Amino acid sequence: MENFAFYSPTQFVFGKDTESEAGKLVKRFGGSKVLLHFGGGSVVKSGLLDRVKKSLDAEGISYVELGGVMPNPRSGLVYEGIDLCKKEGVDFVLAVGGGSTIDSAKAIAAGVVYDGDFWDFYRGKRIEEALPVGTILTIAAAGSEGSPDSVITYEDGMYKRGASGDAIRPKFSILNPALTQTLPPYQTAAGITDIMAHLYERYLTNSKDVEVTDRMIEALLLTMVHEGPRVIENPNNYEARANIMWAGTMAHNNCCGVGRSQDWLSHTIEHELSALYDCAHGAGLAVTMPAVFKYELSHDVMRFAKVAVRVWGCQMDFDHPERTALEGINAFKNFLSSIGMPVTFGELGAKEEDIPKLVDVLCNGDGRTGSISGFITLNEEECAKIYKMMM
Amino acid sequence: MENFAFYSPTQFVFGKDTESEAGKLVKRFGGSKVLLHFGGGSVVKSGLLDRVKKSLDAEGISYVELGGVMPNPRSGLVYEGIDLCKKEGVDFVLAVGGGSTIDSAKAIAAGVVYDGDFWDFYRGKRIEEALPVGTILTIAAAGSEGSPDSVITYEDGMYKRGASGDAIRPKFSILNPALTQTLPPYQTAAGITDIMAHLYERYLTNSKDVEVTDRMIEALLLTMVHEGPRVIENPNNYEARANIMWAGTMAHNNCCGVGRSQDWLSHTIEHELSALYDCAHGAGLAVTMPAVFKYELSHDVMRFAKVAVRVWGCQMDFDHPERTALEGINAFKNFLSSIGMPVTFGELGAKEEDIPKLVDVLCNGDGRTGSISGFITLNEEECAKIYKMMM
Incomplete structure (x- = not known):
């Protein structure tokens, strides 16, 4: 066996109705102004997003929203998210969705606190610093809810590349299997x-x-x-x-x-x-x-x-x-x-x-x-x- | 499956010669004055304790020593450790040994910052606060290196009881399989x-x-x-x-x-x-x-x-x-x-x-x-x- 380091500090909260704990968890990990990041309409239609907002409201945490993450998430929306977070003074990124949404959230979280182009990280630069990220998972698949990785597609050339760093490991991940039933x-x-x-x-x-x-x-x-x-x-x-x-x-x-x-x-x-x-x-x-x-x-x-x-x-x-x-x-x-x-x-x-x-x-x-x-x-x-x- | 929370934030550093990283890890987790806690003579005789001290010295970290942990670790040494830490202003407890040493270290770490009798925790009170604990494991057995648990024997009556709390989870655990070969x-x-x-x-x-x-x-x-x-x-x-x-x-x-x-x-x-x-x-x-x-x-x-x-x-x-x-x-x-x-x-x-x-x-x-x-x-x-x- 080769020498290794293993570090998996994500707080996992697993089971029925656990999305109602989102507000408390954001607060526990220091968030006061959240970017709610999500994909298409399903989290809106299912009422999940409203339940999450209610949970944030209950803790007095404000938020801005950015939906529209596509499968194979794109660089364009990441740039948009970075700008929005800077403008709004966001200090916590909460992904509500699957691996694509979480990966996009991680890219935004790293990009907000970085002076250069966030794509540098996807060219091989290690991510050392990022806003804290939390997730509410809606599909069991990518494992991004417990990983230090993110994969983004760069639209100019359609390159799909990964970046990594403990700084983008989610602080918490809410895993409610019932959310995946639809x-x-x-x-x-x-x-x-x-x-x-x-x-x-x-x-x-x-x-x-x-x-x-x-x-x-x-x-x-x-x-x-x-x-x-x-x-x-x-x-x-x-x-x-x-x-x-x-x-x-x-x-x-x-x-x-x-x-x-x-x-x-x-x-x-x-x-x-x-x-x-x-x-x-x-x-x-x-x-x-x-x-x-x-x-x-x-x-x-x-x-x-x-x-x-x-x-x-x-x-x-x-x-x-x-x-x-x-x-x-x-x-x-x-x-x-x-x-x-x-x-x-x-x-x-x-x-x-x-x-x-x-x-x-x-x-x-x-x-x-x-x-x-x-x-x-x-x-x-x-x-x-x-x-x-x-x- | 029942609802659950899972949280295992310990940094594991695994492999040959990894005890040489002890000093850096103590520093990373905020320690400046260490209680070096260990059992019998084997960690002394093998030279392990000296290697650990050298690693602490290299980072300018001072330490006091408390050996003598027995298998089925006793309350008496825990009380002694708590007094020593208070007297010396210790801010980090480093266990060098097996499960008994780690459990004793956890009890000391919890007791130092608690006003009452540390045994309260072993009567059912949850541990909410403790000095940070690190471990250098010398036997694969108890799993205490990655757990929030500690088992101590109370000498007056020889009761053996457990206590628990995320606060006593080791911040880091150094696992070198070669140390178990002897x-x-x-x-x-x-x-x-x-x-x-x-x-x-x-x-x-x-x-x-x-x-x-x-x-x-x-x-x-x-x-x-x-x-x-x-x-x-x-x-x-x-x-x-x-x-x-x-x-x-x-x-x-x-x-x-x-x-x-x-x-x-x-x-x-x-x-x-x-x-x-x-x-x-x-x-x-x-x-x-x-x-x-x-x-x-x-x-x-x-x-x-x-x-x-x-x-x-x-x-x-x-x-x-x-x-x-x-x-x-x-x-x-x-x-x-x-x-x-x-x-x-x-x-x-x-x-x-x-x-x-x-x-x-x-x-x-x-x-x-x-x-x-x-x-x-x-x-x-x-x-x-x-x-x-x-x-």
């Missing part, structure tokens, strides 16, 4: 896929002898395999929603990823798909992962066999472990298809003729020099091959 | 047993449909089953030590115990054994758990069958699940015996004629009224039966 099945499934991707990307490691984190990742994958179909069958299953929600947070606060190298090639390769076609991130991952994993299989057959046996219940073929390994990848692909996810390029609206453009941005965009690295290293030709495997 | 096999095994007890006590729940935490607990138990024998076979196996150490922290920071009722009857029943006979807490648990579990089995056969199948690899007997359940308990007992733990009353130095006294203190001591509760409720007669089952 999600359409496709969004629910995309969230499940994103959570499983966070687990697989940590599982695919070149570190040896990391049994504790292997087992923890497997535990969370097994939870998704058990609860995913239950929630697709009955969207109002609170218990299944609750298990998925906590698994989503544990999958990405890194308690199961410490001390080991991680992969993240699937995320990197997918980012170009959702940036270009504006597909749901989870849907893009469902198409990307099986292809990437098949390409990676020969690099470490036993690792893929291990997850096949332990998570997918495959019988170990001791004479031909690569068959077990492949069976596990196919079982995962079938699972994704069974919960309603696309598994081919065409289903995403992606086109073969775009592959050279995708590969060029992927391997050469924004400071990269002809390759990307994770579990293995991939050059342009190999990336093109993987995109073709998705067809 | 532990005698018996202490190592007692630590493994304690960790597994923390997992079982969370597993034995009356909550339904808590798959995510069930799976996480099973993952950590499986890690112990895998790594325990490796470390007993070769005490210098750093990787096995590292897996056990992180599992021990994750077992008790409660990320795998949230939103569910927990048991803690084994701990409660054992506490009287280690208070009276001064045996290692883990050894007491090794004797206690199989008896308690057999007594609890009929309360929820399927739960015991589940852990038997998923952790101990038992075949499910669908016609007689109680056989599978019992097989799992016996497999656990055999495992404990195989790593060198006692599994009978006599091996602890316990005597049948003491049972009435044990039961009386257990069920009526310090505010209890004739019974104890967890997974099930036990009266005096039942507790006596369980102590007898250990013989």
